[in-house]
Amino acid sequence: MTAGGNPAGGGKPEEARRIASILAGNVEEFHELIRPYERSVYVMALALLKVEADAEEVAQEALLKAFRNLKSFRAEARFGTWLISIALNEARSRLRRGTGVKLESLDEPEEAPGHISPALLRDWREIPSEALERLEVRAALQQAIAALPPIYKEVFLLREAQEMDIRETAEALGISAAAVKVRLHRARLMLQATLAPQLRRLNPGRRRFPWS
Amino acid sequence: MVIDCKHVWDHISGYLDGELSAEERAIVQKHLEHCEICSAILDSTRNILILTADERVFELPLDYSARLHARLDEEIRRLRA
Ligand SMILES: [Zn+2]
Numbered sequence: 001m002t003a004g005g006n007p008a009g010g011g012k013p014e015e016a017r018r019i020a021s022i023l024a025g026n027v028e029e030f031h032e033l034i035r036p037y038e039r040s041v042y043v044m045a046l047a048l049l050k051v052e053a054d055a056e057e058v059a060q061e062a063l064l065k066a067f068r069n070l071k072s073f074r075a076e077a078r079f080g081t082w083l084i085s086i087a088l089n090e091a092r093s094r095l096r097r098g099t100g101v102k103l104e105s106l107d108e109p110e111e112a113p114g115h116i117s118p119a120l121l122r123d124w125r126e127i128p129s130e131a132l133e134r135l136e137v138r139a140a141l142q143q144a145i146a147a148l149p150p151i152y153k154e155v156f157l158l159r160e161a162q163e164m165d166i167r168e169t170a171e172a173l174g175i176s177a178a179a180v181k182v183r184l185h186r187a188r189l190m191l192q193a194t195l196a197p198q199l200r201r202l203n204p205g206r207r208r209f210p211w212s
Numbered sequence: 213m214v215i216d217c218k219h220v221w222d223h224i225s226g227y228l229d230g231e232l233s234a235e236e237r238a239i240v241q242k243h244l245e246h247c248e249i250c251s252a253i254l255d256s257t258r259n260i261l262i263l264t265a266d267e268r269v270f271e272l273p274l275d276y277s278a279r280l281h282a283r284l285d286e287e288i289r290r291l292r293a
Contacts, residue, residue, distance in 0.1 A: 185225035
């Protein structure tokens with residue numbers, strides 16, 4: 001967190017004012033309140049549900065639920081993490097209601113013992129962000145993330161794609177900061193193991209600047 | 213102190229997040245200076261994290277936001293009715 005950011009706990013001051021205003025009756029301000037989080041809520045729902053249409057429905061349900069239950073939002077929490085936890089609960093309960101999706105993957109054992117071995121390479125040629133213009137590069141990343149066990153995927157996405165810090169991630173998931181760190185470490189190494197060899201194949205070494 | 217590669221792997225995440233103690237950090241850094249395998253693991257992991265943080269990886273469905281706010285409008289209307 002940068003200087004000038006929020007003190008420990010609590011949300012952003014403008015957000016707190018807006019929430020108070022909505023609770024006082026200016027309900028249309030909820031539109032603006034959720035704008036910064038629309039994307040995160042969708043991405044987290046998609047991470048669990050895997051089907052875009054389901055993820056969109058769950059994202060809508062979660063945000064409407066947040067609207068209806070805004071008075072139960074506790075000011076010492078962050079609004080963003082509160083929304084994410086509602087979305088994850090919605091997504092999980094949809095999985096439980098079961099459209100054939102088995103649940104054991106959600107309740108898998110805590111950290112499996114043993115080390116995760118990364119992919120061993122002699123050198124690494126930097127892959128620039130412009131490579132994401134290529135469908136096969138995006139697809140490789142999406143599939144590798146999707147294939148992570150849920151407990152790792154959730155932590156990974158909150159931390160890396162939503163850029164939450166360790167404490168916010170722990171708060172959104174209702175787990176300890178220590179558990180976040182362990183899962184994050186494992187998720188990162190699992191992704192390195194899967195993706196490094198794939199991305200290297202997609203990153204032709206002959207030309208110096210393949211995407212320029 | 214000489215450490216092996218596996219020890220460095222256990223610290224990659226902490227190293228990337230700047231969460232190691234000064235002592236651990238120095239040990240890892242020293243190893244990285246002469247181990248090309250661990251250097252490549254670190255570089256590739258860091259590279260993958262930068263790529264996955266990019267918004268292009270997960271695209272929102274077309275008009276997602278418009279549909280969402282339309283539903284919210286409905287809800288608000290219902291509330292006032
Ligand atoms: Zn090494």
